[in-house]
Amino acid sequence: RSDGITVTESISQIGRMVQRKMEGIQKVQALMMRKLENLEEKVESMSHEVKKLARLHSNRHADKYPRSEPYQEGATLSEPNANIRLRFLDGLRTPIYTDKIITSQSNAAIRVGVFDGEKMINEGPLSKAKVEILVLRGDFCSDGQESWTEEEFNSHIAQGRHRQGSVLGGDCSAWLNNGEASLGKIRFREGSSRTPSRKFIVGGRVCMNRKIGGIRVQEAVMEPVTVLDRRNEANEKRHPPRLDDEVYRLEEISRDGIYHRRLKNVHIFTVEDFLKALNKDADVLREMVLEIKKRSNAWERMVKHARECCLADRPELKAYHSVEGNVVIFFNCVHDLVGAIFYGVYVSRDNFDPAKKAQAYELKECARGQLDILPFDYVMNGNLPEQVPSSTHSTLDAAFILGPDVALQPNENQLQDRINNITEPSHQNEYIHGDQSTVNTHYFQ
Numbered sequence: 001r002s003d004g005i006t007v008t009e010s011i012s013q014i015g016r017m018v019q020r021k022m023e024g025i026q027k028v029q030a031l032m033m034r035k036l037e038n039l040e041e042k043v044e045s046m047s048h049e050v051k052k053l054a055r056l057h058s059n060r061h062a063d064k065y066p067r068s069e070p071y072q073e074g075a076t077l078s079e080p081n082a083n084i085r086l087r088f089l090d091g092l093r094t095p096i097y098t099d100k101i102i103t104s105q106s107n108a109a110i111r112v113g114v115f116d117g118e119k120m121i122n123e124g125p126l127s128k129a130k131v132e133i134l135v136l137r138g139d140f141c142s143d144g145q146e147s148w149t150e151e152e153f154n155s156h157i158a159q160g161r162h163r164q165g166s167v168l169g170g171d172c173s174a175w176l177n178n179g180e181a182s183l184g185k186i187r188f189r190e191g192s193s194r195t196p197s198r199k200f201i202v203g204g205r206v207c208m209n210r211k212i213g214g215i216r217v218q219e220a221v222m223e224p225v226t227v228l229d230r231r232n233e234a235n236e237k238r239h240p241p242r243l244d245d246e247v248y249r250l251e252e253i254s255r256d257g258i259y260h261r262r263l264k265n266v267h268i269f270t271v272e273d274f275l276k277a278l279n280k281d282a283d284v285l286r287e288m289v290l291e292i293k294k295r296s297n298a299w300e301r302m303v304k305h306a307r308e309c310c311l312a313d314r315p316e317l318k319a320y321h322s323v324e325g326n327v328v329i330f331f332n333c334v335h336d337l338v339g340a341i342f343y344g345v346y347v348s349r350d351n352f353d354p355a356k357k358a359q360a361y362e363l364k365e366c367a368r369g370q371l372d373i374l375p376f377d378y379v380m381n382g383n384l385p386e387q388v389p390s391s392t393h394s395t396l397d398a399a400f401i402l403g404p405d406v407a408l409q410p411n412e413n414q415l416q417d418r419i420n421n422i423t424e425p426s427h428q429n430e431y432i433h434g435d436q437s438t439v440n441t442h443y444f445q
Contacts, residue, residue: 138199
């Protein structure tokens with residue numbers, strides 16, 4: 001029995017030794033593959049440079065006199081040696097990830113057209129030619145060159161990894177219809193990180209076997225773009241972020257990372273939640289929630305990114321009134337102080353003088369605990385807050401607010417009338433600090 005155990009242990013030891021050896025071999029193999037890939041990239045880069053020099057030597061005048069011929073079959077050219085070229089009509093929506101369908105900046109299909117100068121060719125054989133879409137290395141025309149030879153274009157076409165296959169997948173060709181075509185579902189099969197420039201360029205050309213009457217149609221190219229691995233999409237950082245984005249879309253916050261977990265623990269799930277907490281008390285958010293004990297670059301980047309949010313489509317405002325009623329401060333949709341009314345005149349936060357700033361920020365401290373329950377009673381109309389018509393939180397008859405640029409200084413009688421109306425409310429309009437259920441609105445007048 002003991003001999004059996006000894007044999008079993010020996011076999012196990014041999015198995016572990018073999019496994020360790022195999023793991024070592026796999027690591028060496030992976031290292032060699034990486035070195036070979038790096039070497040391959042360097043050789044490829046040098047090869048292209050050599051070819052480029054050779055072309056420049058043999059075609060010294062190609063850039064100065066690009067090949068173009070008059071198009072005479074079914075289209076009218078603006079001049080005898082017109083420049084016939086393909087052109088993309090849209091830019092790419094970024095960021096771009098591998099295996100994700102690429103679209104235009106408006107999230108629609110990318111369009112391509114054929115042009116004579118600035119005029120689209122919408123009749124004749126060229127207006128219905130077949131176009132193929134491919135990828136160039138990001139260093140193509142890096143010097144701003146606007147014309148090139150067919151050989152120069154072809155020499156920059158990016159090859160798939162290990163020179164096998166295409167970088168693009170999907171519907172990589174389309175037929176022009178009246179000089180224009182919308183591309184189908186196209187995606188990148190690999191990222192651009194392995195190229196010297198770390199970028200790709202989407203290009204288009206008339207199919208090589210379908211040249212019309214020997215006409216040279218210059219190829220279309222887009223701006224260079226970075227193509228990221230789709231595995232990075234989970235932590236994509238949008239610029240600018242959207243209010244309804246998950247909070248881990250902000251810089252320095254990783255999905256399911258320590259900051260993300262701490263924010264979720266206090267029910268901060270979106271960028272909007274983050275901004276509200278930030279505007280309510282930045283120190284509490286930083287020190288107590290995120291446990292960042294002192295200001296750091298990470299904190300500054302996080303806040304800066306959150307502040308990039310566009311609020312143009314969220315004009316709603318919350319109002320908070322002083323006890324006396326002579327000051328009303330306004331908060332936007334993320335509880336940031338945007339301005340205040342002082343004796344019927346609205347002043348934006350950027351135009352506060354020291355006295356108004358102190359008064360407004362003192363009132364802001366009083367409002368801090370009630371921001372979540374205050375209703376959105378106003379909207380920003382132009383540069384002035386305007387009460388929502390359906391609001392039931394005011395007995396305003398014909399209220400209006402003067403901006404500082406149009407408000408005239410009231411005379412003493414007018415000012416005294418305002419103060420009397422504010423400080424002596426009627427019984428049914430009696431004012432309670434911080435409560436908008438009954439508001440005396442005569443101070444608007």
